[in-house]
Amino acid sequence: RYPFLLVDKILEIDLGEKPWIIGQKNVTINEAFFQGHFPDAPIMPGVLILEALAQAGGILLYEKGFTDKIALFLSIYNAKFRRPVKPGDILMLHAECGIFSSKGGRVKTKATVNNKVAVEAEIGFALVKKESING
Numbered sequence: 001r002y003p004f005l006l007v008d009k010i011l012e013i014d015l016g017e018k019p020w021i022i023g024q025k026n027v028t029i030n031e032a033f034f035q036g037h038f039p040d041a042p043i044m045p046g047v048l049i050l051e052a053l054a055q056a057g058g059i060l061l062y063e064k065g066f067t068d069k070i071a072l073f074l075s076i077y078n079a080k081f082r083r084p085v086k087p088g089d090i091l092m093l094h095a096e097c098g099i100f101s102s103k104g105g106r107v108k109t110k111a112t113v114n115n116k117v118a119v120e121a122e123i124g125f126a127l128v129k130k131e132s133i134n135g
Contacts, residue, residue, distance in 0.1 A: 006052035057107035075124035
């Protein structure tokens with residue numbers, strides 16, 4: 001939820017054999033991180049773009065039926081930062097299920113602006129029961 005929910009809306013989702021999702025993040029100048037992340041030349045921090053991608057992947061897993069579990073960030077593989085993301089950009093968040101089971105897995109992700117790749121990475125996650133976090 002605010003201020004940490006980084007997916008503004010889900011545009012498409014396919015829960016078929018190779019599940020995928022496309023979400024959107026509208027990057028605005030009033031985001032709190034722009035106050036300190038290069039105020040004279042604001043760019044969205046790469047780690048927050050990765051978090052937005054992970055959140056899109058988490059929504060996909062939830063829609064796949066893992067409603068009693070939480071996807072926890074486990075690892076990042078092959079992350080590449082191709083271009084900066086600036087205020088006014090519309091960040092498209094693409095996530096596709098790779099390997100996954102009831103215990104966790106990986107999602108292949110990419111974030112694009114105007115159909116150009118800004119960030120790509122494979123994100124590993126663990127699926128844990130909500131009760132195990134609180135207990």
